[in-house]
Amino acid sequence: MHTNEDTLGLLAQALREADAVVVMTGAGASAESGIPTFRDALEGYWSRYDPQQLATPQAFEADPALVTRWYDERRCKVLECDPNPGHEALAHLEELITGRGDRFTLVTQNVDRLHQRAGSREVVEVHGSLGEWRCTKTGQSYLDLPVPFPEYPPPSPAGGLLRPGVVWFGESLPPAAIERASSDSSACDVYLAVGTSGVVWPAAGLVLNAANNGALTVELNLDDTPMTEHFSHTLRGTAGELLPALLELLG
Numbered sequence: 001m002h003t004n005e006d007t008l009g010l011l012a013q014a015l016r017e018a019d020a021v022v023v024m025t026g027a028g029a030s031a032e033s034g035i036p037t038f039r040d041a042l043e044g045y046w047s048r049y050d051p052q053q054l055a056t057p058q059a060f061e062a063d064p065a066l067v068t069r070w071y072d073e074r075r076c077k078v079l080e081c082d083p084n085p086g087h088e089a090l091a092h093l094e095e096l097i098t099g100r101g102d103r104f105t106l107v108t109q110n111v112d113r114l115h116q117r118a119g120s121r122e123v124v125e126v127h128g129s130l131g132e133w134r135c136t137k138t139g140q141s142y143l144d145l146p147v148p149f150p151e152y153p154p155p156s157p158a159g160g161l162l163r164p165g166v167v168w169f170g171e172s173l174p175p176a177a178i179e180r181a182s183s184d185s186s187a188c189d190v191y192l193a194v195g196t197s198g199v200v201w202p203a204a205g206l207v208l209n210a211a212n213n214g215a216l217t218v219e220l221n222l223d224d225t226p227m228t229e230h231f232s233h234t235l236r237g238t239a240g241e242l243l244p245a246l247l248e249l250l251g
């Protein structure tokens, strides 16, 4: 049984020697910024809803005002939050690894853009982003929209409705993002998953690609997940504490 200290040491050493590193993040990476994770119970008005039932094309079709209001409230909330020390540590890790000429890929299931705001340069968003909305009629994407929307559902300039640019249950992932995530995880020496419950595929399964390539695979989470057994090592604690500790070891 390794302690966190042992695993941090091992991971730091592997990162020093790695030619290619993949970090995958989930909602736990943003928890210390004050953004509730997906599997936290919804609060207040929204407590009567199940997020998995709001995050579907069927829910949007049945009640576009309700679904767009829910996403808009999340969009507003995210803009009030700041990146935490875990996000910052990952931005520094990218700088360190790409700065010496090696490859680093940050794959995120998060739609909050906090990695980009912390300074991460190349972020592969496999579940889209709350900052981008799409017209249901033309498919055109819009950025820099009013915050919050003045009405729900927000009309698009082309006559359709605006829907959030996130991936809903039952929809395909953006092909370029998932291809990149899949090929980079299949070719990495170190794979680190941070704050993800490992229940939503295909993101959860990327660790298997890395393990097949013989990578050191580390799961950083508060608790065990259904994917824990597929990782060679675990770190138990918060991203906001463990990632800065890792960077400190790397110097």
Ligand code: OAD
Residues within 6 Å of the ligand: 025, 026, 027, 028, 029, 031, 032, 037, 038, 039, 040, 055, 109, 110, 127, 166, 167, 168, 169, 194, 195, 196, 197, 198, 199, 200, 220, 221, 222, 223, 225, 237, 238, 239, 240
């Ligand atoms: P979840 O909400 O399912 O899981 C968050 C995970 O982070 C849990 O395993 C927690 O134990 C862990 N966690 C919480 N706080 C943490 C902290 N401070 N440090 C480290 N770990 C912490 O979020 P995701 O795994 O991201 O999909 O969810 C995956 C996908 O399911 C989401 O992208 C979303 C959702 O439905 C779509 O919208 C398509």
